[in-house]
Amino acid sequence: MSVVVLGLVTSNQDKLAEISAMLPKGFEVQRLDLGEIDETGATFEENAELKAIAGLVQSSVALGEDSGLEVEALHSAPGVYSKRYAESDVARVRRLLAELRDVDDRRARFVTVIAMAQRRGLTQFFRGEVEGHIAREPSGTNGFGYDPIFVPNEGDGRTFAQMTREEKGRISHRGRALAMLVANVGTLVHLGEDLPE
Helix, strand or coil, X not given: CCCEEXXXXXXXXHHHHHHHHHCCCCEEEXXXXXXXXXCCCCXXXXXXXXXXXXHXXXXXXXXXXXXXXXXXXXXXXXXXXXXXXXXXXXXXXXXHHHHCCCCCCCEEEEEEEEEEEECCCCEEEEXXXXXXXXXXXXXXXXXXXXXXXXXXXXXXXXXXXXXXXXXXXXXXXXXXXXXXXXXXXXXXXXXXXXXXX
């Protein structure tokens, strides 16, 4: 059985490992190492496309991904600035909890957009979302980013950080976007010609 290799532009090893674990048999992801790509876009789609197009210097087909947390009470912040909200995961969680300290409306959603760019000019987008709420305090040691304080509506009351990678992958924003990509990749590219070796 041939393997479809997807080139992903990312400097985040946690994200790379999570995506690798979510891919079904017959698919692999390899990191396209371009260092940090400036995320100057105003939307997840724009930032994902910036990364994907940058990856075309190394591959005829490249993936870019941008994800973030949108909190209702903060007018969808931190959004595209989720990674830049503070200097570390711990600091980002601490800042968000401080901003929501006296807030009862804790609704939030995680969003992922994956862009697939090709040298022939076609870019496709795959968006995944999961609704939930922000916990009052961090729980769990798995995952990364805001996972310790995000409780998905479709779960059993645990945060993403309390779930196994497989449990999270079944309902997560990234898992949903990736499933859409995998389902459509065969119709978007000539697998034997365009995907990276």
